Amino acid sequence: MPTINIEQPVLSRNDRLAASLRERFAASGTFVVNVLSSPGSGKTTTILATNERLRAMGFTSAVIEGDIASDVDALACKDAGIPAVQINTGGLCHLEGNMIAQAVDALEAGVGLENIDVIFIENVGNLVCPVDFDLGEDLSVMILSVPEGDDKPLKYPGIFQHAGALLLNKVDVASAFDFDMPKYNQVLDDLNPGAARFEVSARHGSGMDAWCAWLRSQIEEKAKQC
Amino acid sequence: MPTINIEQPVLSRNDRLAASLRERFAASGTFVVNVLSSPGSGKTTTILATNERLRAMGFTSAVIEGDIASDVDALACKDAGIPAVQINTGGLCHLEGNMIAQAVDALEAGVGLENIDVIFIENVGNLVCPVDFDLGEDLSVMILSVPEGDDKPLKYPGIFQHAGALLLNKVDVASAFDFDMPKYNQVLDDLNPGAARFEVSARHGSGMDAWCAWLRSQIEEKAKQC
Numbered sequence: 078m079p080t081i082n083i084e085q086p087v088l089s090r091n092d093r094l095a096a097s098l099r100e101r102f103a104a105s106g107t108f109v110v111n112v113l114s115s116p117g118s119g120k121t122t123t124i125l126a127t128n129e130r131l132r133a134m135g136f137t138s139a140v141i142e143g144d145i146a147s148d149v150d151a152l153a154c155k156d157a158g159i160p161a162v163q164i165n166t167g168g169l170c171h172l173e174g175n176m177i178a179q180a181v182d183a184l185e186a187g188v189g190l191e192n193i194d195v196i197f198i199e200n201v202g203n204l205v206c207p208v209d210f211d212l213g214e215d216l217s218v219m220i221l222s223v224p225e226g227d228d229k230p231l232k233y234p235g236i237f238q239h240a241g242a243l244l245l246n247k248v249d250v251a252s253a254f255d256f257d258m259p260k261y262n263q264v265l266d267d268l269n270p271g272a273a274r275f276e277v278s279a280r281h282g283s284g285m286d287a288w289c290a291w292l293r294s295q296i297e298e299k300a301k302q303c
Numbered sequence: 304m305p306t307i308n309i310e311q312p313v314l315s316r317n318d319r320l321a322a323s324l325r326e327r328f329a330a331s332g333t334f335v336v337n338v339l340s341s342p343g344s345g346k347t348t349t350i351l352a353t354n355e356r357l358r359a360m361g362f363t364s365a366v367i368e369g370d371i372a373s374d375v376d377a378l379a380c381k382d383a384g385i386p387a388v389q390i391n392t393g394g395l396c397h398l399e400g401n402m403i404a405q406a407v408d409a410l411e412a413g414v415g416l417e418n419i420d421v422i423f424i425e426n427v428g429n430l431v432c433p434v435d436f437d438l439g440e441d442l443s444v445m446i447l448s449v450p451e452g453d454d455k456p457l458k459y460p461g462i463f464q465h466a467g468a469l470l471l472n473k474v475d476v477a478s479a480f481d482f483d484m485p486k487y488n489q490v491l492d493d494l495n496p497g498a499a500r501f502e503v504s505a506r507h508g509s510g511m512d513a514w515c516a517w518l519r520s521q522i523e524e525k526a527k528q529c
């Protein structure tokens with residue numbers, strides 16, 4: 078029986094694009110972070126608070142914002158003095174390599190890629206589909222927020238297995254929710270024992286220095302290899 | 304140029320399945336609610352709290368649970384004495400008609416469809432993809448929770464436009480978050496002025512009686528038509 082495999086060619090095309098993006102980022106010495114989470118877990122707040130600390134360490138950042146619609150997050154980044162490019166996916170539930178290539182062209186034409194130490198890609202808020210699309214990033218960060226509940230790694234294991242760093246955000250409101258920290262950590266011990274874990278409040282600052290110190294070590298590790 | 308439109312046949316097949324499900328639900332006099340939200344907005348808690356109130360009104364319920372993996376939600380429903388069927392999508396980011404048809408077969412073989420007044424379908428936590436798949440439901444309910452932020456209707460307009468009822472959940476913790484209620488309502492006035500809106504705490508009960516009274520009116524309206 079003849080079989081038309083739709084998934085394979087799309088992913089291969091994206092993989093080729095991701096490899097070419099990765100070369101481009103290596104040439105300019107830019108470290109790229111793909112930021113993943115549900116809608117409303119605090120991706121933009123985390124990026125802004127991380128950028129503030131990286132800036133104090135002497136690093137420059139830029140942001141690529143992926144949204145179904147609107148430009149509220151890109152405007153928030155620009156207000157904070159960070160070069161930002163908005164991608165509106167027009168309904169698509171994840172970012173793909175071709176969109177990132179266009180956004181990187183815009184950053185190149187603007188501030189110049191060689192002047193950007195770190196690019197944060199804020200993916201569409203979705204715990205499922207973004208995992209399948211390599212964007213040429215050096216690091217995928219998964220942000221879960223306390224109000225979402227401790228059972229999310231059990232229910233969406235793929236994205237928690239995929240991430241290189243796991244941030245638990247909004248720990249400042251933990252007392253209002255019955256988030257079971259040992260249970261959460263136990264599931265992650267099984268799913269992804271190698272990923273670095275941080276408990277943070279991006280809004281109020283707790284845990285952010287530890288996360289940014291670790292991120293700095295990753296950025297400097299890449300710089301040594303380039 | 305020959306064009307192969309992948310989207311059309313898949314959706315048409317789903318639409319046929321949805322129509323046949325709708326006939327089946329009409330024949331048994333079962334009202335079906337498709338429950339949509341991000342991961343962790345409180346779908347299961349809302350379903351359990353709604354069921355409790357519907358049960359006191361004399362209605363029987365069942366639940367179809369859609370998850371990427373795990374059966375924690377279906378077990379929670381069974382613990383509450385509600386017949387529940389778990390669908391594990393194995394990575395797929397939404398439910399489709401063929402999965403619901405199988406789950407309904409299981410309910411038919413178990414308690415019998417004619418003995419179920421209301422079926423809650425808990426969709427996969429995702430604000431994008433589930434909208435495209437009619438499941439034969441009478442009502443789509445979109446649950447946003449306060450910790451996710453007031454900007455979600457701007458960023459994910461499709462699902463807020465699609466829903467017949469809009470629940471804002473976790474209002475009991477509103478003081479810990481800077482959720483701008485007038486801004487949220489203003490965007491919904493534009494996107495979907497016809498949808499009924501409720502501010503609730505599924506966990507602590509506030510607003511749940513108003514929501515359940517409205518839901519009862521919808522259920523009785525359908526019963527009159529069948």
